[in-house]
Amino acid sequence: MSGKEIISESTEKTQNRLMFFSSAAILAKSYDVPLSDMKLLGIEFPASVFDVTMFVLVSWYTYTFILKWIGDLAGFRLWYNESSIWSTFGTHMKLDKSFISGGLDLMKALHQLDKDGKTPSVFAALDEKTKQLYTDFNVNVELYAARLGAAGAKFSTLSKYGHFYVWVQHFLLPISLAIFAGYLLVKYGTFSIPPHM
Incomplete structure (x- = not known):
């Protein structure tokens, strides 16, 4: 820089x-x-x-x-x-524990399916709620990783x-x-x- x-x-x-x-x-x-x-x-x-x-x-x-x-x-x-992301659309997302806590809900839903013996062999066979939890969590993880990559610029650069x-x-x-x-x-x-x- x-x-x-x-x-x-x-x-x-x-x-x-x-x-x-x-x-x-x-x-x-x-x-x-x-x-x-x-x-x-x-x-x-x-x-x-x-x-x-x-x-x-x-x-x-x-x-x-x-x-x-x-x-x-x-x-x-x-x-x-700063622990937040501004998207290219101008939306602001705070990066706190709620940002990636969707993973916990996803894990609970998958565990419940496994416990009930209803674990599908393909993603398409999942119920809509679990698919949405997975999609949301995946997007959040990608955004979080992109923010961490951009956060590396410091005075040392x-x-x-x-x-x-x-x-x-x-x-x-x-x-x-x-x-x-x-x-x-x-x-x-x-x-x-x-x-x-």
Whole structure:
């Protein structure tokens, strides 16, 4: 697996926003951009407005990014640990003891036939109830086996690129940028209380 299956589109969008605002803060503070000349819609803003706004945005996007990233990893793990099946028709079947307990009813019915001395030599000679129990149990066992086969995908199936994609490109890089941006904003930023507070 390449890892692209793990990170959701929502997490990628949040990561892009986090990296954009972190990069803007890093560039503004690293190159000492004169923020006192900043105008937005013809209105001048003090430099502290930029610093506070960038700090809040970087903090917010860091928080939401971490939550979404952890949610993606948890979702990936739970996807392969969930005890249910979605069929191609969109029906949902829970894989619990009732899913394969039909085998017990089938065994009881076959035992009763054998005990009564009515064991047929061919399947077609079984009564309709026993045939239905057999058919249901057989289908359930096949679905259960298919689900178990699909459940084998874990983090160990990730390629080296997949690990890089998930842990470096989609975690360490954006978090490192956010931490560095926060550091620069706190160290070189001007944070003052608004005059009307």
